[in-house]
Amino acid sequence: MAEETDPRIANMAEHIALPRQNGELLFQAPWEARAFGIAVALNEAGAYPWRDFSQGLAAETAAAEQPGEAQTSYYERWLTTLATLAITKGLVTPAELEQRIQEYLHQEAHAEHHAR
Numbered sequence: 001m002a003e004e005t006d007p008r009i010a011n012m013a014e015h016i017a018l019p020r021q022n023g024e025l026l027f028q029a030p031w032e033a034r035a036f037g038i039a040v041a042l043n044e045a046g047a048y049p050w051r052d053f054s055q056g057l058a059a060e061t062a063a064a065e066q067p068g069e070a071q072t073s074y075y076e077r078w079l080t081t082l083a084t085l086a087i088t089k090g091l092v093t094p095a096e097l098e099q100r101i102q103e104y105l106h107q108e109a110h111a112e113h114h115a116r
Contacts, residue, residue, distance in 0.1 A: 008050045009040060016057045019074055031104075032075035039082045048089050056081040 012018065018036075019026040027033040043050050060077045063069065072080075086092045092100070 006040070006044075006050065008054075009043075012054055013058070016054060016061055027075070028073070029075075032078075035075055035079045035082060039078065042082075042086070042091070047091055048085055052089075053081060053085060056085055060084075 010018070025033075025036070027036070039053060042048065043053060057078060060081050064072050064077055083097055087094055087097065
């Protein structure tokens with residue numbers, strides 16, 4: 001049986017609610033599901049309270065909705081929130097985060113090249 005998502009995560013405020021289709025979480029790309037999983041796993045491991053993540057996501061969403069701001073997807077804002085929180089909580093340094101991003105991008109490019 002699948003494990004239930006924490007109600008604080010599953011039932012976030014409407015303006016930051018998780019995208020769903022027919023009641024199921026909706027991810028447009030694999031990285032979105034991965035970012036979701038990392039944020040939830042870090043919370044469950046005690047790295048930060050979910051309140052910190054949801055407040056960060058709300059602030060990121062409010063900033064993204066300001067006139068003149070570039071359009072960002074829900075999970076782009078989610079990922080920005082995760083990165084900011086990981087740095088502020090001392091889970092990763094900015095340099096380590098950049099290194100991980102570059103490694104991921106390299107892996108994705110390599111996988112795409114071999115998929116052709």
